[in-house]
Amino acid sequence: MFALVDCNSFFASCEKVFRPDLEGKPVVVLSNNDGCVVARSPEAKPHVAMQATLYSIQDLVRQGKIHAFSSNPMLYKDMSRRVIQTLQHFSPEVEQYSIDEAFLGLHGFTKADLTDYGQKIRTTVKQWTGIPVSVGIAKTKTLAKLAAHEAKRYPDLNGVLNIETLADSDAVLAGLDVGEVWGIGRNLKAKLNSMGIKTVLQLKNADETRIKKKFGVLGLRTVLELRGTPCFPMEPVAAPVTMRIVSRSFGHLVTELSDIKEAVATYTTRCAEKLRADGLLAGHFTVTMRTSYYRPENQYSSARSVALDQPTNDTAVLIHEAMKLAEAAFTPGYEYLKAKVIATELTPVGEVQGSLFAAPVDTEKRDRLMQAMDNLNRKLSPDAVKFGAMGLKPTWAMRSDYFSQRYTTHWAEIPTVKVWQTTRNQSTRLSYETVL
DNA sequence: TCTGGGGTCCTAGGACCC
């Protein structure tokens, strides 16, 4: 048996934990660049569509009817870590599937127990982290995902659905759109619809060979999972990452190569920091840039990549390569919206095979330099020490006008609790400010 | 007017092997 634990309105819930004044109020979290809505609290859902642009809800935000937050990834990652840690109390097998979801392996529980157990998980996570979650329980991961989806939809389930305890689970599947199934996206849904398969139940009962032929092994596995045969096992140990990407839209359209290069140098710096944090070296590096998809006229996108002589996570080396790639990828005369850098062919530090031909590099010295920079930036402030190629005053920087605090990861931004103690006769008043 | 970022997996097809 599997449980899927899914955080409700995760990013919005994270913001609410540290703003108790927003309890019961509509909260949305914006994408990077304050572009569009990517998370909505339950109170916001009736008023704001997913992916609504900030522009389209700006009046409501100004009037204080909707509380908007810029994306605060550090906060969300840290809250996610807390949720996962809590879940580890409930099963030895926890697989973090995304920032706001985890599968739990549930062996040795009887079916009847599991609904109660789900409730216990739910209340504990809420109490320990402040994050509300829904729990779906079933014989396969695909069914557990559907169960969690239903648990969110029907309030009388109190956030937990154990699909195996239903008298007629097929009736539930018959009422669900096939597009709700894990692994069925927009394109596959259209393809299935054209074959007359519209509900989850129809997919469950579809002909295996036909599915295999049209949708490959993934499609077949999905059908089997719907029938209760597990095809996607628990994967408690995360597979090693194969790429690291940093990509951002610019605050406004950019035409100058010099601006693009600053942005690419900045993204490369971020990317190298990630690699060092993961203990990885990149063997291959790619720079891409493009105009806006939403302006059909004058479209352009290009990519250049390089195989590095020696795998590295040295910011200076990567910036040097990235600048050459950016120049090669750039064509004047376009309005650029976005640039991206991609590190691939990742190998763990220490497992790298030396190159037969490359000139030997004093990597130990370089490593110490990078370590010193990382330490300074962590202690002082991000980019306290940086490479000149990043530019001093970026004109292309992304917008982030509604940023909350990094409540849990920065000393200066940790929330304080104010306590006033008033004596009976009001003659003395003590006040404390204390760090949580 | 505005419309995100960061990933993984599978398949098809070409090149090549014996």
Add this chain to the structure above:
DNA sequence: TCTGGGGTCCTAGGACCC
């Protein structure tokens, strides 16, 4: 006149996920 079978490796592109 017809000309095999079985396989690996690599890449690009398309699909999906959150």
